[in-house]
Amino acid sequence: MIEVKNLVKKYGGHLAVDNLNFTVEKGQIYGFLGPNGAGKSTTMNIITGYIASTEGTVTVDGHDILEEPEAAKKCIGYLPEQPPLYFDMTVAEYLNFAAELKQVEKPKRKEMIQEVMEMTGITDVGGRVIKNLSKGYRQRVGLAQALIGFPEILILDEPTVGLDPKQMIEIRELIKSLSKNHTVILSSHILSEVSAVCDYIMIISKGKLVASDTPENLSKEMAGAQKLSLLVKGSPQEVESAVGNIHQVSSFCCEESEQEGVLKVSLEAEPEADVREEIFFAMADRKLPILELMTTSMSLEDVFLELTEGGEEPEGEEKGRRKSMFGTRLKKTPEEELEEEEENHAGNL
Amino acid sequence: MLAIYKREVKSYLTSMLGYVFIALNLLLVGIYFTFYNLQYGYPYLDYTLSGVSFVFLVTTPILTMKVMAEERRQKTDQLLLTSPVSPGKIVLGKYLALVTIFLIPMVIIGCYPLVLSSFGSVPLKTDYTALLGYFLAGCAYLALGLFLSSTTESPVLAAVLTFGACFLCYMANSLGSFISGTSFATYIALIVAAVLVCLLVYAMTKSSVISGGLFLLAVILLTVCYFAKSSWLAGGIQKIIGIFDFGSPFSKFLNGILDLRSVLYFISVIAVCGCLSVQSIQKRRWS
Numbered sequence: 026m027i028e029v030k031n032l033v034k035k036y037g038g039h040l041a042v043d044n045l046n047f048t049v050e051k052g053q054i055y056g057f058l059g060p061n062g063a064g065k066s067t068t069m070n071i072i073t074g075y076i077a078s079t080e081g082t083v084t085v086d087g088h089d090i091l092e093e094p095e096a097a098k099k100c101i102g103y104l105p106e107q108p109p110l111y112f113d114m115t116v117a118e119y120l121n122f123a124a125e126l127k128q129v130e131k132p133k134r135k136e137m138i139q140e141v142m143e144m145t146g147i148t149d150v151g152g153r154v155i156k157n158l159s160k161g162y163r164q165r166v167g168l169a170q171a172l173i174g175f176p177e178i179l180i181l182d183e184p185t186v187g188l189d190p191k192q193m194i195e196i197r198e199l200i201k202s203l204s205k206n207h208t209v210i211l212s213s214h215i216l217s218e219v220s221a222v223c224d225y226i227m228i229i230s231k232g233k234l235v236a237s238d239t240p241e242n243l244s245k246e247m248a249g250a251q252k253l254s255l256l257v258k259g260s261p262q263e264v265e266s267a268v269g270n271i272h273q274v275s276s277f278c279c280e281e282s283e284q285e286g287v288l289k290v291s292l293e294a295e296p297e298a299d300v301r302e303e304i305f306f307a308m309a310d311r312k313l314p315i316l317e318l319m320t321t322s323m324s325l326e327d328v329f330l331e332l333t334e335g336g337e338e339p340e341g342e343e344k345g346r347r348k349s350m351f352g353t354r355l356k357k358t359p360e361e362e363l364e365e366e367e368e369n370h371a372g373n374l
Numbered sequence: 375m376l377a378i379y380k381r382e383v384k385s386y387l388t389s390m391l392g393y394v395f396i397a398l399n400l401l402l403v404g405i406y407f408t409f410y411n412l413q414y415g416y417p418y419l420d421y422t423l424s425g426v427s428f429v430f431l432v433t434t435p436i437l438t439m440k441v442m443a444e445e446r447r448q449k450t451d452q453l454l455l456t457s458p459v460s461p462g463k464i465v466l467g468k469y470l471a472l473v474t475i476f477l478i479p480m481v482i483i484g485c486y487p488l489v490l491s492s493f494g495s496v497p498l499k500t501d502y503t504a505l506l507g508y509f510l511a512g513c514a515y516l517a518l519g520l521f522l523s524s525t526t527e528s529p530v531l532a533a534v535l536t537f538g539a540c541f542l543c544y545m546a547n548s549l550g551s552f553i554s555g556t557s558f559a560t561y562i563a564l565i566v567a568a569v570l571v572c573l574l575v576y577a578m579t580k581s582s583v584i585s586g587g588l589f590l591l592a593v594i595l596l597t598v599c600y601f602a603k604s605s606w607l608a609g610g611i612q613k614i615i616g617i618f619d620f621g622s623p624f625s626k627f628l629n630g631i632l633d634l635r636s637v638l639y640f641i642s643v644i645a646v647c648g649c650l651s652v653q654s655i656q657k658r659r660w661s
Contacts, residue, residue, distance in 0.1 A: 073456040077660045095458040109453035113385055125377035126457045170453065 026051050026100075026178055026208050027072060032081035034067050034232075041067045042078070043232035049178075054204045056223030057212035058329060064232040065212040066106050069182050072210075073103040086177065099128070102176040106183055108167025112156040116147060116166055119155060120173060127174040137173065144199060145169040146192075160187035168196065172203075179203060181211040185218060197222050216329055228332050235332045253301065255290040256282060256317035257308060264290055267307040273300050287316065375463040378454065382441070382471030392475050395437045399479035402429045407486055417496045419487065419504045420628040427508070427624065430515045431540045437475060438519025439533035441468050442651065446527035451655075461655045465520070465648055472516045480509050500630035507627020510640040511620055515540055517647035524651040546619035550612040560610035561600045568592035 027049040034042040042064045049055055057065045070076045072083050074090045074097065083090045088097035111119055120138045129137060142148045145165045150158060155166060164187050171179055184200065185193045200209055200222055213219050219226055220240045227237040236243060257264055261279045268277050268290070277292035294300045301318060308315050386392030406422040445451040454464050487501040518539055523532040542549070553559065568589055576585035599606055616622070620643075623636035 070452075075452050075456050075659065095460065098456055098458045101456065103452070103456045105449065105452045105456075107449045107452075109448070109450040111381070111385070111450055112448070113389060114381075118384075122377055122381050123453070123457075125380075126453070126459060128458060 026086055027210075028082075028084040029068075029072065030082050030084075032068065032071060032083065033079045034064075034071060034076070035079045041232055042071070045081070045229075045232070045234055047227060047234060047237060049208060049210060051177075051208050052204060052206075053224040054200065054209045054211065054222055056219035056226045057210065057229055058214070058216065058219050058226055059212075059229035060214060063229045065229055066182055067232075068229070069103070069180050069210070069212060070105070073101055073180055074098055075103075075105075100177045102171035102174065102179045104167045104171040104179075104181045104184055106186075108163055108170070110155045110163055110166060110170075113154070115152055115154050116142075116158070116169075117151040119166065120169055123170045123173045127176075129174050137175070141169045141172045144172065146195065161189060161192055164188060165192075165196070168199075175206070177207060179207050179209045181209065183213055184211055185213070185215070193218075228329060230332060252320065253292050253294065253304070254317075254319050255292075255304070255315055257288050257290050257313050257315055258286055259288060259311075259313040261288060263311055263313055264288055264308075267311045267313060268292060268304065271300055271303050271307060273303075375459065375467040378459070378464055378467030379471050379474075382468055383474050386437070386471070386475050391436060391440065395433050395475060396479050398433050398436070399429060399476075400482060402426050403479070403483050403486075407483075411486070411490055415493065417490060417494065417501075418630075419501045420630075423504050423508045424625065424628050427511065427621075428544065430512060431537060431544060434512075434515040434519045434540050435533035435536040437472060438516060438523050438536055439529040440523070441472065441520055442524035442655075443526050443529045443532040447529070455655070455659070461652045464655070465524075465651045469517060469520055469644075469648060472520065473513055476509070476512050476516060480505070480512075483508075497630070503630050503632050504628045506632070507624050507636070510627070510637065511624045514620060514640045514643040514647075515543070517644040518543065521647040521651045521654070524654040543618050543620040545621075546615050547621045550615040550619070553611050553615075555609045555612055557600060557604040557607035557610070560607040561596055563611050564596050564607075565593060568596070 029045055029047050032042050032045040033040070045064075045068060057068065059065050067076070071078045072085070072090070074094050077091065083097075085097040086100045088100075090097045111122070114122065117138065120141065121134065124134045124138060139148075142151060145168050147162060147165050147169060150162055150166075155163065158166065164184070168181070168184060171181065181200070185196050188196060197218065200211065203209055204224070211219075211222070224239065225237065226240055226243060228235050228243075264279055268274055271294075273294045275293050275295060277290060280289040280291075282289040292304075301320075304318070305315065386395075403422065403426050406426045407419075410416050410421045410425070411419070442451075445454065455461070484502075484505060487496055487498055487505075490496045490501075491498065519532075519536040522535045522539060523529070526532050526535070553563075572585040572589040572592070575588060576582065579585065620640075623633070623639045626633040626636045
């Protein structure tokens with residue numbers, strides 16, 4: 026459906042998109058994932074023909090976006106980062122304008138607008154002026170606009186921003202149901218959203234495509250080592266001496282937990298060895314009660330952070346100690362400590 | 375295109391701007407009409423319209439400041455530019471909407487000669503030619519405003535720019551007569567212009583060879599021209615300024631002359647401004 030080849034976009038000296046290549050197949054949901062400023066919106070703006078690329082080509086359904094812009098744009102419904110709404114119009118007027126702009130035939134227009142309004146749940150506000158709508162409703166009107174004409178491809182730039190949790194779930198369900206008849210590309214920096222909705226994830230960092238696969242494969246591929254997290258009653262020295270004897274354990278670290286005298290231990294072992302029993306006996310020998318023992322596989326969040334931040338220079342003084350919502354992670358290298366810092370913005374995952 | 379046209383017209387008629395534009399036009403023309411035509415019983419509209427033509431300086435920015443700039447500010451241009459409509463059609467739709475709003479006061483003003491004719495004999499053909507000139511001049515100002523609005527994303531800046539440009543076009547004739555018409559003055563002015571153009575070229579290409587070469591070429595050409603055939607340069611500044619002079623073609627209509635050159639002049643101003651607006655939209659997509 027969409028073929029992107031060697032896409033480059035420069036803003037002055039700044040490289041926003043750096044040699045991007047990918048193809049999008051029909052009837053699937055693709056997720057663009059990346060931190061802020063990774064080039065997600067720029068890429069989407071180029072695919073939809075809003076801005077032109079510095080180099081490279083975009084072909085939509087066989088039409089080059091620069092050579093046959095009108096044919097290509099007809100296949101696309103686009104919800105930009107900021108919904109393109111005319112504040113002086115009512116919702117119904119606005120959707121009617123969008124339908125006319127997208128060359129929906131007149132007899133079909135009314136019915137289609139009605140249908141789209143029902144899908145996005147904005148039938149009640151049809152007569153209201155957009156200026157007076159809340160952010161969530163504006164977002165939904167923007168989505169309705171993208172749906173008008175039922176184009177084959179839907180490109181949605183952060184479609185659930187500004188929605189409350191219930192609406193978010195509704196919109197995700199809607200996007201999922203749309204994938205039956207449409208190809209959807211959505212961008213997000215919200216990981217749980219992408220992993221819940223998308224069939225295929227493309228992780229973008231600094232304008233480059235760093236990974237693209239299904240959510241399952243991504244976490245499978247990345248989970249090289251076996252990881253365990255424990256809650257142990259005891260002192261760090263005791264735990265260290267107990268774990269130190271197990272040679273399959275490649276690294277470990279201890280942390281104070283909320284309870285006094287209880288340590289949070291995270292450790293990493295070689296993939297094929299199951300070290301759980303050995304740990305149990307080692308702790309039992311030293312009379313260190315294990316309160317909890319869990320294996321943690323690498324979550325998508327970790328994959329994301331590793332791929333998008335891995336190559337960056339560590340900034341020593343900015344070590345934050347924030348806890349991940351997705352299970353404990355190991356502290357191994359300075360880079361990883363920086364990742365921990367980055368979880369701040371991943372905190373809303 | 376039709377969708378954009380309809381939306382624009384509707385938006386002017388649901389907001390203050392359209393009504394302010396119409397009201398100001400009617401108010402000022404009405405005052406001049408009452409004074410010259412009704413009180414003195416003068417059957418020609420030429421004094422009225424030439425007296426009132428400064429109204430464009432005020433009304434054009436009111437109508438055109440938001441036309442493109444606001445789209446950019448509210449990011450609604452993303453909808454227009456990603457829908458299957460070419461930038462040319464977007465500009466055309468918007469321009470036609472501006473002209474439609476301008477037609478509303480024009481239709482009312484068009485009744486004035488008929489009002490006069492109930493008091494005696496009125497040269498209707500002369501009056502309607504003058505009104506046509508007034509309409510065409512207004513359309514040219516609107517096209518200028520449309521272009522300037524497409525160059526910025528701030529409506530206020532667009533309004534100020536439009537006012538400045540309209541003022542220069544309105545006063546071009548008088549401004550030209552301030553400046554000496556000798557060939558030496560033209561020579562100096564053109565060299566200054568060449569410096570500015572070459573600085574601009576340098577800013578865009580960052581190549582001192584190209585801009586320096588261009589400047590040398592221009593200086594040599596001008597110098598040769600100045601010494602060999604200095605009569606070519608005489609009155610050159612006035613000719614250049616004359617390109618932007620909206621007043622002189624307009625005054626031909628006022629005298630009741632349906633001058634094809636003047637009609638063509640206004641139409642080409644509109645076409646050039648339209649093309650420039652399209653280019654300014656395209657340029658933004660590429661930079």
